[in-house]
Amino acid sequence: MSLEIFLKGDVYYGNVKGMIPHGKGKYTWSDGTVYEGSWKKGKMTGGGKITWTSGTTYEGEFCGGYLDGFGTLTNPDGSTYIGSWRMNIQHGLGRKQYSNSDVYDGSWKEGVREGSGKYGWCNGDMYIGNWKGGLMCGRGVMKWLNSDLFDGYWLNGYRHGSGVYRFADGSYYFGTWTKGLKDGRGMFYPGGSIRCPSSKRLGKKKRSINRSLSDKISINGFFKELGRISSKRISTGGSVREFNTDILSYTSDEGESVDDDVGESVDDKSIVVCEREYIQGVLISERIKNNAGVLYKKEEQRKFHMKEVERKSSLDIFEGYKSSYLMLNLQLGIRYTVGKITPVPMREVRYSDFGEQSRIRMYFPRKGSQLTPPHSSIDFYWKDYCSMVFRNLREMFKLDAADYMMSICGDDGLRELSSQGKSGSLFYLSHDDRFVIKTLKKSELKVLLNMLPSYYKHVHAHDNTLITKFYGLHQITLRVGKKVQFVVMGNMFYTELQIHQRYDLKGSYHGRNTNKDDIEVGTTLKDLDLSYDFHMDKSLRDALFKQIKLDCIFLGSQRIIDYSLLLGLHFRAPEHLKSLLEPPDVFHKPQKTPGPLSPLDHSIPPKGLLLVTHEPSSVNTEPGPHSRGSTLRAFSVGDKEVDLLLPGTARLRVQLGVNMPAHANHKVSHDISGSTEVELYEVYDVVLYLGIIDILQEYNTRKKIEYAYKSTRHDPMSISVADPKFYSKRFFNFLEKG
Template identity: 80%
Template sequence: MTMEIVLDGDVYFGDVKGMIPHGKGKYTWSNGTVYEGCWEEGKMTGDGRITWSSGASYEGDFSGGYLDGFGKLKNPDGSIYIGSWRVNKKHGLGRKQYSNSDIYDGSWKEGVHEGNGKYAWCNGNMYIGNWKGGSMCGRGVMKWLNGDLFDGHWFNGYRQGSGVYRFSDGSYYFGMWTKGLKDGQGMFYPAGSRSQSSRRLGKKKVLISPNSSFRSERFKDTKRSIGRSLSDKISVNGIFRDSGRISSKRVSLEEDWSTVDSAYDNTDILSDEGESEVDEISVVCEREYIQGVLIKEMTKNHAGSSNKREQRKFHMKGRKKKSSADIFEGHKSYYLMLNLQLGIRYTVGKITPVPLREVRHSDFGERARLRMYFSKKGSQLTPPHSSVDFYWKDYCPMVFRNLREMFKLDAADYMMSICGDDGLRELSSPGKSGSLFYLSHDDKFVIKTLRTSELKVLLKMLPSYYNHVQAHDNTLITKFYGLHEITLRGGKKVQFVVMGNMFYTELRIHRRYDLKGSCQGRSTNKDAIEEGTTLKDLDLAYDFHMDKSLRDALFKQIYLDCKFLESQKVIDYSLLLGLHFRAPEHLKAHLVPPDAFHRPQKTPGDDSSTSHMDLSIPPKGLLLVTHEPSSVNTAPGPHSRGSAMRAYSVGDKEVDLLLPGTGRLRVQLGVNMPAQANHKVSQDISGSSEAELFEVYDVVIYLGIIDILQEYNMRKKIEHAYKSVRHDPMSISVADPKFYSKRFFSFLEKVFPADI
């Protein structure tokens, strides 16, 4: 039945069902918007065309009154989108040409770029790779019009993590990036530093030209997957209205991939399985950057085969690490990891529903525990699993449940961090204990195996520890969240403690130090130092100056924590210090140009502009501003709680740390603390030249007191007596708890001197 309906200025002419549009018809709104197409019980459903009063038009599929399916949208500014829709939003595969002639071709989600896609700018630049939330995120390749090319990892539109940058002149740089800036250590290979040679990749043989760069085989697979996904959609049947008649059209999204392929001209492939044959020695420049500023450079000659190892090392550094399941399949550490996840999931799930209450005396001690047998086949209380049979023991569950509540750790988030499908990553032990270390996939938690003696010390001090943490919101002592034991069928027992990761931050930690306040044996072999190496007392070449109120609060808490540890007769603890360096704006002009390796290296004294630079200029890389809870994430991390800290420089008010180009962070004790690092000594590495461009740095500090489970027992007293005969008793690490505490505190006062 066809009829005309007029309602409040709107006009409909077409098929109806009762008095509502149903079938084919044309609806004209009073504001000038017109829809012509299919209807179903009063809603636009099927194929149709709508033109808005603004001049925008859409032709394609509708469902329930929404743009849903496949269609073409033209906007008044000249932009055009052809592709998939879901509930009025671009969703699926599609192509958009923007008003400025930029083109995006790839996957969409909820109206933004997400998944694999290609973006070609009108100026000739092009990116192919992964997207998330509308920004370049994941693995991708960017090629600029001038011939430069970057192949690596991205986050939120910036180069982030490891990657390879090939310059148009044929030189290339392997290294790390943070927020789009070189940040950390890397290797620079000048153009023409190697001759033409061949590289074998399995059965392939690829010619390497002087203008080539290395690229991972894995990204070729990404490019092919983009091509396949778009090819599956390049011809799509759509039903449209055309001049009042229904017709069938094929909308093409075909793209000339020759422009994509040209991004890889003269580009060879880096493969872990491939063998490299290089005939000549290459010039290699080892560089270190902080926030885009080159601070160190060492030029060396390397054989080609060693170049390949260095290149692979830096190319792999920022990749997402494999899970423990992939790396340690079939080994005990893998089974321990699975058992740990099963046990924690069981414990947290069992204790969380219990009403929260104050802890009692009976909640402490070795007898306060949950015990469960996990059969591989499963039982009424435990699920079947792929690990080995084991007994699980959870010590003081109510105490640790309350500790997690103190630090506002959600039980579900805690389980997902440790027990999620991504698993745990095993780390190499940074100390001499031989303990296994696991890191949760989101980096929030560290899990460490304990010796039986350490477990007993923790259980013994737990009541006092609980009271200390409860009384001091900003204690710097390690945060413990769980104490567990796994017993395998053979009788082997393994104890674990779950701790907060003090270096859980979005900022890169450039330097790590483990400081005890002693000097005997407290240095690191220079040949063994890498970017992630934890250095020691004698390696520290800085002292740190910070706001008076921040420093006062810091040392007040260090004093209280030291007194607590002294009362527990604990020694051998240390301050774990992490430094994130910021490059001050007034130093950015001293960035070493790319052709610096062609010129003789200068020492800072050779360059008058550097040696006479006014280092007293207030740093601009960091700024303390009055705390605004609405501007920062006020939820504490797994290592801190309490209010924002007060700073003397802003009138003793709570402050946030403003990082230009990065964000705004809440300043808390031991977390996001700004300081100025003064370089005390210039260290030379034997056999190479080292240039330092400046001596004053802006840093963001993360710190905490770790390794608090060593009691001053009879064995330690004997060790102290023995070492005192061979070395100065004041310099050795093992000492009486009272003396250890005093020496530790005095040493830190020198590291963080008070400004006069």
């Protein structure tokens, strides 16, 4: 039945059901917008075409009055989008051609580029890889018009992580980047020194990227790079249903390491290669090597203070079982536990939620079961301790369950690390550096279980606590009976900034120094190696020591010793960066100068850093896994909450132990007459990251015997092991006064 209806100036002509459009029909609104197509119960549903008064048109599928399904949107400015829609928003696979002739072909989510996709700029540049939130993020390849190419990892539109840069002349640079700038060690190979991998993935997919050739000839002096690749903002547009298959097939390469693209060395021993080191894009050192037998070994500057394990095969943990099995078992178990506990409604923890008897147990046979998936590891039993407690802790630390699982259990997996300490523990690091997983001794497991009720109360009462954040406690048992315990913790050095130096400070001085021959980039130094005094804003320092004192009181009440302050330094003084590569001259001498965290006599803001009034809209207000506390107030800006402004880099939220600005004073002696020395100070602007770690050593009988023995051979004040109350007082005084 056809009918013409007039409703408040609108006109409809077509099929109806009752007095409601139903079937085929044309509707003209009073403002001039026209829709012609299918209707169902008064709503646009099925195929149709709508034209707005602005000139924008959409032709495709509708559902319930929304653009929903597959269709083409054409804008008056010439931009088009052809692809999938969900409730008026681009969602799924689609191609967008922008008004300036840029083209994106790939996956969309809620109106922005997300997933695998290909973006071609009108100037000829091209990116193929992963996207998130409209920006290049994850593994991807950038190709520039001049045939330069970058293949590696990206974050928020910047090169970030490991990668390989191929220049148009055939030269290569293998290394790491931080927010678009080279950071850490890498190797530069002149053209012809290695075989081009174009015969495999690079040539097949025709990947390349743009970079000034001056980048590879800046051997002497400091030469900064341009960092970010321009990214276009999304607007509505259209394309075609036949999408480029290169985009989707690219995802099969994501799991491959950049080292696979390296190829083999040529036999010409006269070719030289350059080993370079950068800090924030500044070339600070370079060594030229003969290429005879030299192959590039990837060296990533990790945020965490560990070295990657280098062994002939996967580390044998026990009786021939590989470490890779344990990593897979961990992922399977954590995925199972978090998936099981997350749907349970939130509630306050009870007495029965604590203790060794509160646990989830599951058997994971290799062939799978009704509750567990098949896997490529060995049969194992999984035990998760105090699941509801750790679930509440993760919520308390504002950690999303999905993010937690994806970080630890995602396809990128875990990285195996070896400890620099004496514990002999194994460490794993999540692929995004957010979480550290450490093996525990049985005694440490018991300490944590006994401490957990008090720990829960302490972190609940003190948002700004500096004590290690624990996220899970697990045990893996093989069928042969061997057991391995693990704890999941936050990485205190999870930050966008490079950690240039790191210290483990206990407040004692016997044996608390590092052999000069053992010091490398990334080495964690000790108390006697620290040659800096740190001067901070008065309010920031007061808040810091108030919390350190509260944390020390808590640890003392639990009879915990051997804990330390893990301190990371990010330097903001490029003209002095060369000195950071050399160990200070004051090693092995007890520090009798003012303490490492001294107050400013007058509240003077750092010269190269700027404290500005906190603006939540300008910074990421979500805390990392190392913090969850409030934004700090600074005396120097009128006791207001502050952000840290890093010129040319970022604006960061200042929290306790995170993004804390300071002056680092380093005393040097200057001989002015052959016999007279004048004390001078080098002053650096630094950003501090710190927290209290290693809190699972109880002052038990074994430690009492150790103290009795060592105190007869050394000054009792100098040795690390001590009564908990004395240890706490010495630790606090060292940090406060020296």
